[in-house]
Amino acid sequence: MELRLEDVSHRYGDLEVLRDIDLRIPQGKIVCIVGPSGCGKSTLLRFMGGLERPDQGRVLQAGTPPPDSLNPLTYVFQDFALLPWRRVEDNISIILRDHGIDKDRCRAIIDDVLARTKLTEFRRAWPRQLSGGMKQRVAIARALAVNPAVMLMDEPLSALDSQTRDLLMEDLVTLWSRQPFTGVYVTHNLSEAVRLGHQIVVLSRRPGRISEIVEIDTPLDQRDAADPQLERTQKHLWTLMRAEAEAADKELLDG
C-alpha cells in the first residue's frame, strides 16, 4: 500500500501551515521529511495517519495493506508513549488484544517482534527499568506487531543521546533490510535523514511547501557516515534548510 497526498493545504485559523503538497510515499521505502521548525512536518504526518484532515486536498491510501495487517497505519513518537504500569510484553499485547487476537497468536507475534528488536530477554521488564533507547525499541516493536502498511515516525530518536541514536538507526536499517516496510520519518536531524531515507522531502519555512525531493540510491545497509556522496547530500540539505531558516528570521525581524 502506498500513500498519496494531493494538493494538501491547511490553516489553523489565520496561520497558514501547509500549501499545495503533492507527495507519494512509495511502498517499501522510507521517506524522510525535513524542514525548519514549525513548517508543518508533524501536521503533515497527522494528515497521513488520518488523525486530522486537511482543509484542502486529499490523502489517499492506494493498494491494499498486507493481508495480516491489523492497522494500516501506525505511529512511533518521540516520547515512546509506553504504559508505565505494564510490562514490555503487555505494552504490546494490549494492542493485539484490542484486535481480538487469540492468546497463542498473540504470543507468537510478541516473540517475533521482540526478537526483531533484540528485546527478548526484557519481555517481563517494566518500562522504568529500561534505558531511553530500549524504550524506543519497545515502541518500535509495538508498532511492528500490527504489521502496518505504513509506519509514521515523528522524531523517534530525538529524545536520545547521540550514541543511542546511532545504535537505533542501525537497528532500523537492519529491521528494514530484513523485512522492508513503508515509513515516513520526520526529523530535524539531517544525518538521520541521509542514513535512513530513500527519499528526503525538504519543506520550506511556513507555510510548508515542498522545496525539493532528494533521492538517495545507496542501499540502506551500505550507507556509511563517511561516504562522500552522503556527506555532499547532507551539505546540500543543510544549505536549503539554512536559507529557509535565515529567511524566516528575517521575516520575524522585518515584521
Ligand SMILES: Nc1ncnc2c1ncn2[C@@H]1O[C@H](COP(=O)(O)OP(=O)(O)OP(=O)(O)O)[C@@H](O)[C@H]1O
Ligand atoms: N492543533 C493546532 N492548532 C493550532 N496551531 C497548530 C496546531 N498544531 C500545530 N499548530 C501550529 O502549526 C505550525 C506547524 O506545526 P507542526 O508541529 O506541524 O510543525 P513542525 O514542522 O513539526 O515543527 P517542529 O519542527 O518545531 O516540531 C506551528 O506554528 C504550530 O504552532
